[in-house]
Amino acid sequence: MLEELEDLFESSTIRPTFSYVHIILALYIFEKHPEGIGRYRLKENLLIGSGTARSLINKLSEIVDFIEVSGNNKRRGHVLTDKGLRFLKMLKKKIPLLEEGNTKALEEIIIQDKKLNAYICLVKNSADKLNSGIEQRDAAIKVNGSGATCLIFDGNDLKYPKSPNIQNNQVKIGYDLQKYFKLKATEHNTELDKDDVIIVGLGDTSERARLATLNSALTLIE
Template sequence: MHRHLRNHVDRNFLHTHVTISNIRNITFNIHLPTNLLTSSGVSVTHSGHSQRILREKESLLKLTSERIAKISPTTIIIIDNTVYIFVEPMPHVFKQVLEKLASEKAPGPSPTFSVLHLLHAIELLSEKTIGRDKLAENLNIGEGAVRTIIERLKNAGLITTSKIGCSLTSKGMKLWKEYTSIAKKVEIGKNELTLAKYNFAILVKNHGNKVKSGIEQRDAAVKTGAKGATTILCKKRRLIIPSASENVAKDFPEAANQIFKLLKPKENDAIIIGSADTSADAEYGTLAAMWTLINDC
């Protein structure tokens, strides 16, 4: 793919060279006057011709040219002498792996755990080695369910087991780091947006554009046992709630203060606050709401 794209560019782009370092990272060596370059979300430096950008498929870079080509997973489309280069995002590996493990068929009754229990198990094991009984207690599931979880995680090479308990492997830790690169979960105190005694908030980086109305996240949380969930977006340095508030800091100041202090949201981040009468229901409800955004990737 590197050679194909480079050859195409050498033939058809006027003094413009493109190389791919991986699916997400593209290095552009641009030998054009900067006034010929326009961009969306990309700054142009005048100190040199080379710049590296990391962007999802919504971002595009415009270059002057006269050809059309498509090289998956990068798409090049030329319209009116302007080249649009789209970089497709990589799928979330942790999502694919955990959903595959959760959906595995096994003899006997259907499992009493979900993909969220697998995710929470990896979170707990990322902090320390935990025995089976303690893991079952922390996950709020029975002995049979935790035994199946351990077996599946071990077979997938994500954990190891010993006399002292279960631990993440390097593969498991890599999966966990991928998840935490886009999501951050915290316990949050009562505020104007919380609905019950126990409350969690989770930030999903750069996924605000995937929120439609917030109803999908609320319904997912309720289905899991929570009282409800509120979805908040960070847009233009301001927190908003779709169809409810254009300025959370003004309408719900305590909630806004907690969100900014604990999660430090940035542009296009989504924040979900889930509430329930038990800590487990609040936590799993918040995770379920978050998963609706990940599922859209």
């Protein structure tokens, strides 16, 4: 799936400073703004500079034809093209849920500073690519997030990944939190299936938590 985006990184001079997570998140953001979104608002959402945002918009428009000027009016920003919508639809079959989490409801697994913001992501049928969750935590930290916690659905319960420090079976989360995640899946017209993975990413701002969560999720996507 991500190989379709490789052309966006080609350059005769300097390699672009955006990464896959910025491309994917940009598509989610464009979808949420069907009236159009401009470069300034995009950079604020993606936590990138103006030059990087300009480069990303140009490449999404000119190289892969995923976005276009809204109603031929640049002042209204850009919107997704039919091609961009098709790619996002395919992507959302793998990641159907990406939304801000309720830190009060997530207290069981947020053991750090309660002032942190949280985002929730559901990655379908990806448990076979998950080990202890360290790679996903590191991916969150790589984009200046505060970490990430992964949970695997075994068909009945959501459980923590196996840890080299724990010899017995995987530990499942509490009933209320199980119910919370299942409700979130339902709200996004999906449900938890065996081998699905839930990721909770943390950050000092909502935008940072979202970026951290999605970057963690991309480690489970080919």
